[in-house]
Amino acid sequence: SVLADNGCKVNLWTRNPDQEEEINTKRQNQRFLPDFTIHEAIHATTSLAEAVEDAAFILLAAPSSAMRDVARSIKEFASDKAVLVHATKGFEPDTLQRMSAVIEEELPAWKDRVVVLSGPSHAEEVSRKCPTTIVVASRTAKEAEEAQDWLINPYFRVYTNPDVIGVEVGGALKNIIALGAGLSDGLDFGDNAKAALLTRGLAEIARLGVSLGANPLTFAGLAGVGDLVVTCTSRHSRNWRAGYMLGQGQTLDEVLSTMGMVVEGVKTTRAAYLLSRKHGVEMPIAEQLYQVLFENKPPREAVEALMGRGRTNEMEEVAAEAAANWKE
Ligand SMILES: NC(=O)c1ccc[n+]([C@@H]2O[C@H](COP(=O)([O-])OP(=O)(O)OC[C@H]3O[C@@H](n4cnc5c(N)ncnc54)[C@H](O)[C@@H]3O)[C@@H](O)[C@H]2O)c1
Numbered sequence: 001s002v003l004a005d006n007g008c009k010v011n012l013w014t015r016n017p018d019q020e021e022e023i024n025t026k027r028q029n030q031r032f033l034p035d036f037t038i039h040e041a042i043h044a045t046t047s048l049a050e051a052v053e054d055a056a057f058i059l060l061a062a063p064s065s066a067m068r069d070v071a072r073s074i075k076e077f078a079s080d081k082a083v084l085v086h087a088t089k090g091f092e093p094d095t096l097q098r099m100s101a102v103i104e105e106e107l108p109a110w111k112d113r114v115v116v117l118s119g120p121s122h123a124e125e126v127s128r129k130c131p132t133t134i135v136v137a138s139r140t141a142k143e144a145e146e147a148q149d150w151l152i153n154p155y156f157r158v159y160t161n162p163d164v165i166g167v168e169v170g171g172a173l174k175n176i177i178a179l180g181a182g183l184s185d186g187l188d189f190g191d192n193a194k195a196a197l198l199t200r201g202l203a204e205i206a207r208l209g210v211s212l213g214a215n216p217l218t219f220a221g222l223a224g225v226g227d228l229v230v231t232c233t234s235r236h237s238r239n240w241r242a243g244y245m246l247g248q249g250q251t252l253d254e255v256l257s258t259m260g261m262v263v264e265g266v267k268t269t270r271a272a273y274l275l276s277r278k279h280g281v282e283m284p285i286a287e288q289l290y291q292v293l294f295e296n297k298p299p300r301e302a303v304e305a306l307m308g309r310g311r312t313n314e315m316e317e318v319a320a321e322a323a324a325n326w327k328e
Pocket residue numbers: 015032061062063064065066069070087088089090121122123124260261262264
């Protein structure tokens with residue numbers, strides 16, 4: 001919609017022929033974005049070749065578990081002159097890789113040229129043209145600035161950032177904390193608890209991010225605290241909603257079947273748990289959530305475990321992590 005508003009002719013790929021027809025004839029997508037009139041310049045197609053072969057700008061937004069397949073499928077059709085952007089917030093579940101690494105493996109022509117788009121941006125509000133700020137990151141300024149040119153408009157303000165790793169890690173890990181915030185709200189634990197989760201969650205995100213090579217300052221920006229705040233507090237967030245239902249006593253299977261949309265935080269909790277062990281990074285919130293989601297730990301016990309941890313210094317850990325990384 002942003003690209004169509006900016007004067008572009010847009011092809012939107014869907015695997016579902018009914019959805020293709022609904023979009024092209026009724027200008028609606030009732031399942032995923034009800035009551036929104038889709039711009040006339042958007043043409044839905046079930047043909048991936050038609051969707052990408054003449055495209056100068058390609059935006060991949062598949063769930064993280066599907067990104068490799070989708071990237072592989074466009075290889076034979078996409079022009080390597082196209083600006084390639086992804087908006088997916090998660091790690092590949094099996095390999096624990098970031099999305100740009102997965103895309104670059106499947107599409108070597110874009111090596112070091114994949115742009116990451118992230119930040120606080122629920123589709124429900126962008127489609128209503130609510131003022132939104134996001135960030136695009138790439139290894140060299142050229143690609144991010146090109147993506148910025150394509151996307152920026154009076155209601156969609158786009159910043160650039162050189163920190164691909166930090167922007168991807170922030171976008172992925174905030175979903176875990178949003179699940180936790182929803183869970184806390186579902187247990188009626190109040191605003192103090194939620195503020196604690198956001199703040200200590202940000203510390204965890206920064207710790208793992210820095211150990212993966214991110215700039216810690218990125219987590220103070222749109223892809224860090226910005227997206228963390230919106231996802232932990234917005235009624236639009238699927239991750240917050242899923243956590244809330246868990247807090248109210250539903251099982252994970254019940255929650256996921258009710259949602260009918262991707263809840264990236266579930267698989268990302270597992271990925272973060274495994275990455276934290278691999279890199280020796282302490283992530284107590286992610287660890288407790290992992291036990292709630294995958295080991296049937298009662299949520300109240302998880303909160304007790306977090307509150308009962310040994311005494312610690314608030315600032316020490318982030319500074320120590322950054323120093324260790326710098327020495328390497
Ligand atoms: N919804 C938002 O506001 C928003 C904002 C920013 C980023 N994101 C990110 O975008 C990604 C997708 O989220 P969404 O909101 O579109 O989810 P969604 O659940 O609304 O839609 C996912 C779409 O992917 C399709 N899909 C599932 N498996 C597929 C596969 N194997 N191959 C191809 N397509 C497949 C589904 O059919 C569906 O159309 C996530 O990583 C999410 O974090 C979403």
